[in-house]
Amino acid sequence: MADTYTQLYYHVVFAVRNRESLITQKIKTDLYRYITGIVKGQHQFLVAINGMPDHIHLLLSCKPDIKLSDLVKEIKEHSNKFINESGHLHGRFYWQAGYGAFSVSKSESARVIEYIKGQEEHHKKSTFRQEYLKMLHENEVMYMEKYVFDFELNE
Numbered sequence: 001m002a003d004t005y006t007q008l009y010y011h012v013v014f015a016v017r018n019r020e021s022l023i024t025q026k027i028k029t030d031l032y033r034y035i036t037g038i039v040k041g042q043h044q045f046l047v048a049i050n051g052m053p054d055h056i057h058l059l060l061s062c063k064p065d066i067k068l069s070d071l072v073k074e075i076k077e078h079s080n081k082f083i084n085e086s087g088h089l090h091g092r093f094y095w096q097a098g099y100g101a102f103s104v105s106k107s108e109s110a111r112v113i114e115y116i117k118g119q120e121e122h123h124k125k126s127t128f129r130q131e132y133l134k135m136l137h138e139n140e141v142m143y144m145e146k147y148v149f150d151f152e153l154n155e
């Protein structure tokens with residue numbers, strides 16, 4: 001029987017609950033390292049990771065035998081626990097419910113990697129809300145704006 005060959009990339013985005021700016025420089029490196037370990041533990045590959053204090057971007061290379069929703073759930077649950085147990089924050093940390101996930105072709109992966117790496121520069125010109133809605137529009141994802149975020153934000 002022939003082998004199966006795949007190359008599946010996903011650009012995943014999710015935010016801190018209420019879009020609070022809680023991912024400080026103090027915890028960012030440890031959080032990203034921890035998330036990398038979660039992905040490796042699930043036998044997948046984290047191609048790129050970066051974000052801002054209120055949200056995170058991942059480029060994942062996944063095997064076809066894992067459900068993306070299960071992997072994202074694992075990442076969010078365990079990194080949430082890691083942050084809360086780290087003692088770096090006063091109060092509790094939670095990720096917002098839900099996430100955005102967009103398939104990426106190999107030919108576009110370098111562009112997405114640069115986009116993820118350039119988050120700090122990108123957000124000098126655009127808010128997370130603007131960025132996320134643009135991603136939904138560009139990828140023709142059907143959504144109801146009132147459910148995109150956990151709360152209304154005046155911008």
